[in-house]
Amino acid sequence: MSDAQHPLMRSFGRIKSRPIKPRQAALMDELLPRIRAPQAPFDPLALKPDATEVWVEIGFGGGEHMAAQAARRPDVLVIGAEPFLNGVASAVRHVDEQGLTNVRIHDGDARLLLQNLPDASLDRVFILFPDPWQKARHHKRRLIQPDFLDELARVLRPGGRVRFASDWADYVDWTLEAFRAAPAFRWLAARADDWRLAPADHVTTRYETKGLGDCAPAFLDYERA
Numbered sequence: 572m573s574d575a576q577h578p579l580m581r582s583f584g585r586i587k588s589r590p591i592k593p594r595q596a597a598l599m600d601e602l603l604p605r606i607r608a609p610q611a612p613f614d615p616l617a618l619k620p621d622a623t624e625v626w627v628e629i630g631f632g633g634g635e636h637m638a639a640q641a642a643r644r645p646d647v648l649v650i651g652a653e654p655f656l657n658g659v660a661s662a663v664r665h666v667d668e669q670g671l672t673n674v675r676i677h678d679g680d681a682r683l684l685l686q687n688l689p690d691a692s693l694d695r696v697f698i699l700f701p702d703p704w705q706k707a708r709h710h711k712r713r714l715i716q717p718d719f720l721d722e723l724a725r726v727l728r729p730g731g732r733v734r735f736a737s738d739w740a741d742y743v744d745w746t747l748e749a750f751r752a753a754p755a756f757r758w759l760a761a762r763a764d765d766w767r768l769a770p771a772d773h774v775t776t777r778y779e780t781k782g783l784g785d786c787a788p789a790f791l792d793y794e795r796a
């Protein structure tokens with residue numbers, strides 16, 4: 572997805588690294604077109620009319636968390652967004668190997684996916700270990716921005732939830748501040764362990780295991796008012 576195609580500030584790094592293995596490349600050709608999320612406005616429930624909930628994962632990386640959550644909850648439609656092609660190839664392999672029928676993939680910028688969703692159509696959104704963009708001059712590239720939170724508030728139903736996780740202290744503070752300024756959201760933490768410990772339903776992500784940040788992972792769960 573090139574910047575020329577949309578006016579959004581680019582929030583992701585590279586979109587391709589090593590060559591994609593032949594088996595994954597074949598799945599990208601055969602399976603991805605069948606599970607790709609529509610690229611025009613759509614009702615997610617039309618994709619899985621018996622879904623009890625609709626969840627979106629933004630920046631799923633290799634897709635391990637998305638696939639594990641989808642496997643645990645076959646009643647939920649899980650839509651993942653990721654512009655990094657090697658990550659999409661890995662996710663498609665997980666979908667194939669685990670025989671998941673409740674995953675759809677937007678192989679591009681999640682903000683374009685959100686634009687295509689109706690108001691109050693999502694139950695949960697996961698934003699796990701987003702690119703930290705540590706340098707001050709890059710902070711504008713961070714996914715968490717006031718406009719982005721407005722858009723999340725629009726697509727989440729009242730009572731819907733957002734989970735943000737990061738192991739970069741400055742990004743955690745930035746996110747706390749941004750949500751504090753967004754009246755549509757309520758932070759669900761009642762005690763320190765609620766953000767210091769991984770929630771019971773969390774699945775450790777690949778980036779998380781690398782421990783590249785400068786603090787222990789923090790997990791911020793918010794509810795849409």
Ligand SMILES: C[S@@+](CC[C@H](N)C(=O)[O-])C[C@H]1O[C@@H](n2cnc3c(N)ncnc32)[C@H](O)[C@@H]1O
Pocket residue numbers: 582583584629630631632633652653654655658679680681682698699700701702703714776777778779
């Ligand atoms: C640091 S990685 C973490 C990946 C994964 N969540 C994990 O924890 O292993 C952040 C990911 O977010 C993706 N990303 C960044 N901006 C995005 C956007 N606007 N829409 C979708 N994905 C995005 C990047 O391509 C990258 O794969």
